[in-house]
Amino acid sequence: VRCQQYPPLRALQASAALRAASDEHKKEPWASSPQQHFESPPAGQQPEEKPQGPHPSYTGQGGQESEDYESEEQLQHRILTAALEFVPEHGWTAEAIAEGAKTLGLSVAAAGLFHSAGSELILHFVSDCNTKLSELLKKEQKLVQLGEAEKKPIDEFLRDAVEARLRMLIPYIEKWPQALSVLLLPRNIPSSLNLLTSMIDDIWHYAGDQSTEFNWYTRRAVLTAIYNTTELVMMQDSSPGFEDTWRFLENRVADAMTMSNTATQVQSTGEAVVQGLMGAAVTVSNAATSRAVR
Amino acid sequence: VYQVFENVAKKYDVMNDSMTLGIHRVWKDILVHKMNPCPGTLLLDVAGGTGDIAFRFINYVRSVRQRQLQRKLKHHQNLSWQEIFESYQNNKFNNSLGDSQVVVCDINREMLKVGKQKAQHLGYSEGLSWVLGNAEELPFDDDKFDVYTIAFGIRNVTRIDLALQEAYRVLKPGGRFLCLEFSHVSNPLLSRLYDLYSFQVIPVLGEVIAGDWRSYQYLVESIRQFPPQEELKAMIEDAGFFKVDYENLNFGIVAIHSGFKL
Numbered sequence: 001v002r003c004q005q006y007p008p009l010r011a012l013q014a015s016a017a018l019r020a021a022s023d024e025h026k027k028e029p030w031a032s033s034p035q036q037h038f039e040s041p042p043a044g045q046q047p048e049e050k051p052q053g054p055h056p057s058y059t060g061q062g063g064q065e066s067e068d069y070e071s072e073e074q075l076q077h078r079i080l081t082a083a084l085e086f087v088p089e090h091g092w093t094a095e096a097i098a099e100g101a102k103t104l105g106l107s108v109a110a111a112g113l114f115h116s117a118g119s120e121l122i123l124h125f126v127s128d129c130n131t132k133l134s135e136l137l138k139k140e141q142k143l144v145q146l147g148e149a150e151k152k153p154i155d156e157f158l159r160d161a162v163e164a165r166l167r168m169l170i171p172y173i174e175k176w177p178q179a180l181s182v183l184l185l186p187r188n189i190p191s192s193l194n195l196l197t198s199m200i201d202d203i204w205h206y207a208g209d210q211s212t213e214f215n216w217y218t219r220r221a222v223l224t225a226i227y228n229t230t231e232l233v234m235m236q237d238s239s240p241g242f243e244d245t246w247r248f249l250e251n252r253v254a255d256a257m258t259m260s261n262t263a264t265q266v267q268s269t270g271e272a273v274v275q276g277l278m279g280a281a282v283t284v285s286n287a288a289t290s291r292a293v294r
Numbered sequence: 295v296y297q298v299f300e301n302v303a304k305k306y307d308v309m310n311d312s313m314t315l316g317i318h319r320v321w322k323d324i325l326v327h328k329m330n331p332c333p334g335t336l337l338l339d340v341a342g343g344t345g346d347i348a349f350r351f352i353n354y355v356r357s358v359r360q361r362q363l364q365r366k367l368k369h370h371q372n373l374s375w376q377e378i379f380e381s382y383q384n385n386k387f388n389n390s391l392g393d394s395q396v397v398v399c400d401i402n403r404e405m406l407k408v409g410k411q412k413a414q415h416l417g418y419s420e421g422l423s424w425v426l427g428n429a430e431e432l433p434f435d436d437d438k439f440d441v442y443t444i445a446f447g448i449r450n451v452t453r454i455d456l457a458l459q460e461a462y463r464v465l466k467p468g469g470r471f472l473c474l475e476f477s478h479v480s481n482p483l484l485s486r487l488y489d490l491y492s493f494q495v496i497p498v499l500g501e502v503i504a505g506d507w508r509s510y511q512y513l514v515e516s517i518r519q520f521p522p523q524e525e526l527k528a529m530i531e532d533a534g535f536f537k538v539d540y541e542n543l544n545f546g547i548v549a550i551h552s553g554f555k556l
Contacts, residue, residue: 072537075556095362098332106468106556107440108332113537113554 076113079104080124084172087125091175092118092182119188122179123195129168130199136164137206154207155253161203162227162249166234170242177235181288200224222259225276226252232283305504306344306408312499313510319346321548322445325474326350328541328550329441333359333392338439338464340429340457341447342398343405345412345422352418355394362392391421397439399427430456434464441465445474449520458533465555471535477542477549478522484545492517523549 083100090096094117101110114120143149152160169176183192200223229252234245259272310318325347331337333355339347400406406424413422427433429444429451442461451457461471479485492514500510521529523540526549530538535553542549 072556094330095332101468104468107466107470108335108468109329109440109466109470110468110554110556111332112328112330112470112552 077124079106079110079113080121081128083121084125087121087172087175092122092179094118097121116187118182119185122182123188123191125172125179126183126192126195129165130195130202132168133161133165133199134202134206137161137202141206151208155257157207158203158223158226158256159246159249159253161206162223162230162253163246165199165227166231166245166249169231169234173234177284177288180231180235180284184284196224196227200227221273222256225273226256228280229276232280235283306405307346307412309500309504309510312503313496317544318446321474321543322346322350324543325443325445325472325550326354328552329354329443329470329472331355331358331394331441333362333394335394335440336438337394337396337441337443338432338434339396339398340427340432340442340444340461341400341450342443342445343400343402343409343447345398345409345418347443347445348396348398348409348422349413349416349418351396352391352394352421355391355421359390359392359394395421395423397423397425397434399425399429399432401426401428430460432460432464436463437466438464439466439469441470441472443472443474446476448473448475449516454521454526455529455533458530458535462534462555467555469555471530471551471553471555473526473530473551475526475549475551476517476520477526477540477546479546481545484547488547523551526551 079097079101081100082103083097085103086096086099090099094111094114097114097117098108098111102108111117140149144151172179182188197220200220203223204219226249230245230249233248234242237245239245314321329351331351331354335355337348337351339345339351342348398406398409400409403426406426410424413419425433429447430453442465444457444461448454448457458471465471479488496514497507497510500513501507504510520526523542523546527538527540530551530553533553534555536556538551538553540549540551
């Protein structure tokens, strides 16, 4: 499953690097990190197949099974997507995957295809959401280019992008705190951090180079803080249609805009990031314990 | 092969314990944990004779089922009376195994008899079936089982490729093949110690405990003749299984091979 996520993300980063010519040297460290994660499979397991074409021994099989024509990763992808439907009931577990496999006509034992069932399911979901977000942003950009839509001011753009991405969590909101705590497990942090940073990269890429006061790292840090804190607020939000969350988001984005106009913006960004992370850690642990009790 | 196991059947479990110093229980536990069955799984345990894997499977599924029911009960505290009534109608609370079933298949009647007695003695009544059959020609229809296990049995099959093909046949699409077997130790020092233990100690234990030196000599030799991990993996792939993988336990003394029918 992990192999499939990286090619589209690397392509995006490559095109983004071409645009931000002055920032190109800064993009390099990030572009190489997905490569590192791919090359270091978890210890004690067989190395996973490479994404370039199916494993040689499988091409020799006869054409009885339709699965010959799709690689294993595609099948795993399909199973995980089918499993998402059962997450509200079973949580992010192997059981949800087993139910998903059943709907595809496979035996429940197919859940054994995934070594760490819950983590893989969550990572798959997050990468799926990120892909959907970039498609959405790309479509909007095309409309602007064709002159069919107005170009949004930067704060409205950021707000809409974060809101669209967070709305994808709504069907799974009950079990999302569980997912967040799994994503924070040490073995998952490389992948989850990677997905998060590429999503933030994406949003800034489509936002365009409007705000020249920010430097590249600050932009990322600010938006990451906004996204994470809004996500946590959403976990605890019980207002109709999550209005409280969107209002919170609006305020944070407005804060970020005003911050950019002050001379001390770099320092306060650092502080904002630290505060955001501390608040994040405390809130997640509270949420996890409160959900566990429930 | 048949006669070896006829002699061995009654003392099988005792011999297993003494030969492997009880570690075989851990190996079998690891196998079932790797399987991670959920309630509703249909398991075929081939060459499962005295039922070790079957009993572990039932225990595992029973505890998973308990947890599921507990969660449902907690959830039910928020439901309306109508919904609770409907779920009672569906008998969701009655089945402690959640429709899971094990079919234990063995070529040897004596082993099955010992297994049945053990089941009665330990109190396993539901979800178990005992069938006489040959691994190379299973008396079952196609696409029937979710999981096929063969623990320490594939070594004794004359045509392993036939057994693998049969396994492929009776498994449902998406089904899993799991094989627990003695395998090749790669570490040279451990290999020497292992050889020493196998050829000197085991037949002697066989004579002392079961009164049968020759069967255990056969056992140890068949272990040496068995194909090593990579070769078995290739054979499993040839039978049509995907994502074939093996996990060495105890440095290769035992290996669990896993494959999926996709």
